[in-house]
Amino acid sequence: MSELEKRTWAEVNLDNIRHNYRAIRNSLPAGCRFLGVVKANAYGHGALEVAKVLEECGADYLAVSCLDEAMELRDGGISMPVLILGHTPCEYTRMLVENDITQTITCLAKAVEFSEEAARLGKELKVHIALDTGMSRLGVLCMDDRFDGGVENIIRACKMPGLKPEGVFTHFAVSDTEGADNERYTREQFRLFCEVIDEVRAKGGVDFQIRHCANSGAVVNYPEMCLDMVRPGLLLYGYGDPENRLGLKPCLRFVSKVTTIKHYAPGTDVSYGRRYTTDRVTRMGVLGVGYADGLPRLASNQCSFAVAGGLAPQRGTICMDMCMIDLTDLPAAAVGSEVEIFGPVNPIETVASAAKTIPYELLCALSKRVPRVYKKF
Numbered sequence: 001m002s003e004l005e006k007r008t009w010a011e012v013n014l015d016n017i018r019h020n021y022r023a024i025r026n027s028l029p030a031g032c033r034f035l036g037v038v039k040a041n042a043y044g045h046g047a048l049e050v051a052k053v054l055e056e057c058g059a060d061y062l063a064v065s066c067l068d069e070a071m072e073l074r075d076g077g078i079s080m081p082v083l084i085l086g087h088t089p090c091e092y093t094r095m096l097v098e099n100d101i102t103q104t105i106t107c108l109a110k111a112v113e114f115s116e117e118a119a120r121l122g123k124e125l126k127v128h129i130a131l132d133t134g135m136s137r138l139g140v141l142c143m144d145d146r147f148d149g150g151v152e153n154i155i156r157a158c159k160m161p162g163l164k165p166e167g168v169f170t171h172f173a174v175s176d177t178e179g180a181d182n183e184r185y186t187r188e189q190f191r192l193f194c195e196v197i198d199e200v201r202a203k204g205g206v207d208f209q210i211r212h213c214a215n216s217g218a219v220v221n222y223p224e225m226c227l228d229m230v231r232p233g234l235l236l237y238g239y240g241d242p243e244n245r246l247g248l249k250p251c252l253r254f255v256s257k258v259t260t261i262k263h264y265a266p267g268t269d270v271s272y273g274r275r276y277t278t279d280r281v282t283r284m285g286v287l288g289v290g291y292a293d294g295l296p297r298l299a300s301n302q303c304s305f306a307v308a309g310g311l312a313p314q315r316g317t318i319c320m321d322m323c324m325i326d327l328t329d330l331p332a333a334a335v336g337s338e339v340e341i342f343g344p345v346n347p348i349e350t351v352a353s354a355a356k357t358i359p360y361e362l363l364c365a366l367s368k369r370v371p372r373v374y375k376k377f
């Protein structure tokens with residue numbers, strides 16, 4: 001991509017991924033494995049590029065959400081273990097086995113399907129059992145009166161032909177959220193997770209090699225819950241540690257350029273819906289970035305972008321391919337100036353809250369139209 005073709009792009013700093021990996025790794029208890037979550041195109045950073053860095057660094061595992069994402073890694077030459085966190089139809093058992101992909105088992109019925117299919121192929125499918133300890137999404141239910149049944153189902157799944165139970169995990173609902181009630185909830189999820197594992201061992205003689213539950217929130221707030229492996233996503237990309245105790249660095253910079261500058265008289269309506277009216281002589285810049293690139297329309301009139309050493313307020317409704325910013329107070333900004341939509345200067349958290357969302361969603365929303373430019377030092 002030549003400099004001239006650059007309209008809007010995302011700079012991904014792979015060195016910062018490496019830095020964050022090491023920082024997180026160094027905070028873990030000795031012997032704890034590291035699984036890097038690279039689902040959703042590695043939170044917009046580029047799954048294959050991030051996976052290569054993690055493989056180089058010596059990470060133990062990767063996780064994705066579905067088979068296509070796992071195959072993208074295998075087709076790209078990634079040979080380290082890959083766990084699919086979500087559902088895979090059992091017709092794909094052969095593809096899972098042949099590509100040495102680990103599948104999550106979420107209930108007894110799915111265990112039966114995978115077992116039958118794997119046994120029919122004369123193969124063994126590596127699986128991790130998901131427990132639902134309070135997220136109420138995927139996983140074997142084991143809360144309250146479902147405890148005994150849950151334990152029994154897990155033991156049955158682990159003994160089925162064709163299944164090789166390697167790990168067990170659960171997922172936290174509020175490990176990243178402050179407050180006594182959230183802390184109580186997280187601790188209860190963890191307690192239940194451990195209790196189920198103990199019971200499965202006591203009653204069924206099943207010992208899982210890899211027990212894991214710590215997402216980013218837990219790695220930061222509950223390091224005692226790391227067990228055999230941690231499973232950070234957001235943290236790896238440099239976000240999700242508000243006090244930045246780990247010294248993480250954001251890895252992505254979403255950048256656009258000023259394409260045009262125009263001067264308007266006071267009282268001029270700007271953009272669709274006339275939702276902004278100038279109140280002074282205004283020097284307005286037009287950027288080649290819009291909601292089709294992943295800049296949420298909900299942030300219209302609510303956010304600012306970094307340009308020419310300052311912050312330019314965004315004005316008027318964000319369009320599909322363009323938006324406007326007020327450059328009146330930034331005389332150094334010119335046509336061609338780089339504008340940081342979010343990144344090290346203009347934190348993603350600020351733009352996310354302007355759009356009433358979270359950094360996760362902004363990162364995943366970066367569209368295919370935005371070229372990823374990799375920086376490696």
Ligand SMILES: *Cc1c(COP(=O)(O)O)cnc(C)c1O
Binds near residue numbers: 037216231233235
């Ligand atoms: C997405 C996901 C993670 C990573 O979550 P972060 O909050 O980004 O650390 C971990 N585990 C599961 C099951 C997930 O779906």
